[in-house]
Amino acid sequence: MTMALHPSRPILIVDDEPSILLAIDTTLQMAGLNHTITCQDSRRVMDLLADTPIESMLLDLNMPNVDGHRLLDDVRQEYPDIPVIIVTGAVDVETAVRCIKAGAFDYIVKPVEADRLVTAVNRAISFQELRRENQSLRRHMLRDDLEHPEAFRNIITANPKMLTLFQYVESIAATSQPVLIRGETGVGKELIARAIHRLSGLKGRFVAVNAAGLDDTIFSDTLFGHAKGAFTGADSPRGGLIEQADGGTLFLDEIGDLTQASQVKLLRLLQEGEYFALGDDLPRSSNARIIAATNQRLSTLLKENRFRKDLNYRLQTHRIVVPPLRERLEDVPLLVDHFIAAAASSLNKPRPSVPDALMTLLTGYFYPGNVRELESMIFDAVSRHQSGPLSIASIQAHIDREQTAGGSGMSSPAVYDSGDPPISFSHRLPTLKEAAQLLVAEAMRRSGGNQSKASKMLGVSQQALSKRLKKASD
Structure with missing residues (x-):
């Protein structure tokens, strides 16, 4: 199975030493950051940037021909949106301060620590996604229509709240951050998730998993797969649905039903982009975008210690509530x-x-x-x-x-x-008579003055409602 490229735009690595280029590239590849371009000749950098949109850039300072200080100035002037991470053997504070003042996104000292490198690059990617999302939000705030109405073709609505929801979906769809969709059963949460996937530009599949009623073993096997011999009957290794969603979207429905053990595994997947197949001690990487959905009150589950706070925070980067019918x-x-x-x-x-x-x-x-x-x-x-x-x-x-x-x-x-x-109440509780009058008035308002419809909303006969209305008018 071909691994999808992540991030969508490449990371440019610039260093005149081939061994350093190889080491940095290998470290990023092992962390699932497999979309890279290496450049040993600093004279080619500006031409590369002119031809290829770049997600972020790793730049050595001390190079022949064009040194890193000059390249940093040129990149910041011509491509100010590209985060530039300096990677150099210079350890003095003065050099680091000068680079940061010149506009460097981060500063890493050689020999490079793998965790430090991956963290810096992931921060740069997140920064880019946030910048693009903010641009998209500003653009949508100035519009009353949709840029891509075809993405919502399977959702039938003329409701203004739903249009606003669609505009928000358009603004966040291209990011890799998780999305939590909330709403009652039957409102169309999966349809919203599919619209996000269509708008995301991801080349991989949309894969849906319903977590309702799954114990941890079944959940883990379904999602992450298993190694040969992981349990009785596991005669051969099997990949989970997370592999099928590589480079695409994994939709996890009913996440409020997950066991505590399954929640820990989902949290690791969200935070580290890693998971373990059953019976396997080696972590595997995933770059699938995660969309979760629930019809439960997460606030109640949190109070009852049935849902992890850290997972809740991690899931709610983007939150969508689908209104009931x-x-x-x-x-x-x-x-x-x-x-x-x-x-x-x-x-x-x-x-x-x-x-x-x-x-x-x-x-x-x-x-x-x-x-x-x-x-x-x-x-x-x-x-x-x-x-x-x-x-x-x-x-x-x-x-x-x-x-x-x-x-x-x-x-x-x-x-x-x-x-x-x-129902919400003011400081003074209404009397039963006042409450009944308010309910009748609200039902008549919602029904457009139609007594038959209003009586059905209130659960009374039309004759009983008619009597109440007549009595109120006397």
Whole structure:
């Protein structure tokens, strides 16, 4: 399997000694930084920079022809965005200060320590990614539309919150930093992850792993693979899904279900880019971009010591919260139209028309299962359809069951960390009568004055709501 190049732009190593070039290049390669260019002749550096976009540069100071001090000045003047790391045998403080003042990103003394070198280069790469991300964010703040709408073609929405989310996704997609996507079950977290991958420019695959219910051994074997003889039946070595995601994106769903042991292994993968296959003592490198998702309250898991704080911090470099369907009800008609067409095509049936009563029913529902639940309801209704307009009987029955089981069609509060409770209170608690009046007023506002829809939101009959409204107006 061909190892994907990392970083996307090469690291330029400049030194007049072949042995030093080889040593530095080998150290970086072993650390997974395998996209490098070496240059022994300092006179070629500016031509190389003119022809090739560079991620960062390692520069020796004492070289014949053009020395490092002059090259540093030239690079800073013509290519100020390239981080230049000085690598030299000069150990005096004066030289180091002069280089830093001239614009060097870092300063390393020979003989080079491997850890120090890799840390400096990784810092330079992170700096470049942050700079590009900030540029992208500024660019998107000045726009009201999307640069690449085709990346979101599988997400059907007309909601302003979702458009803002898409713009943020465009701005962070090209970085290698991890992303944490939160949201209730069925909102489309994997669709967002796939959009990030499409926009990332990564050449590798998108590989999804659902961590729900996996113990540490199964998780490790699935993700990292195993060596021959690692356990009974392991007659040959096998690579894990992390290898399949090389140079691409690894999507880890339901990370709130990971065991403590699995969390430690995921943390190492995120921090060091390394992992161990089961039964293997030698670490392996990975440059897959990690996107994680959860529908659980991580704050609760942290308080209960079921989720590591350091892993939580490492995952949340970029955070995305996908709003539930009940907060974007304008998407319901679009989704219904799409799901009816898809179901009719899948079932090889003529596409039924949509009765007005169906939209009234669906736009007043709470959707504890979000978009996935709506898709299931529509598919079931189309599968039962015979002729004429689509019957709402099966959909009404489903909603009635949810209302009975969940209380007025209202599911339990959102399970992701939105930070907003279903109801907030001021210092003075309202009376029950005032609370009832406020609920009725809010339901009428959300339903656009439609009593039938408002009564379904409140879990009361339309007659009961009508009486309350009449009593309030008297």
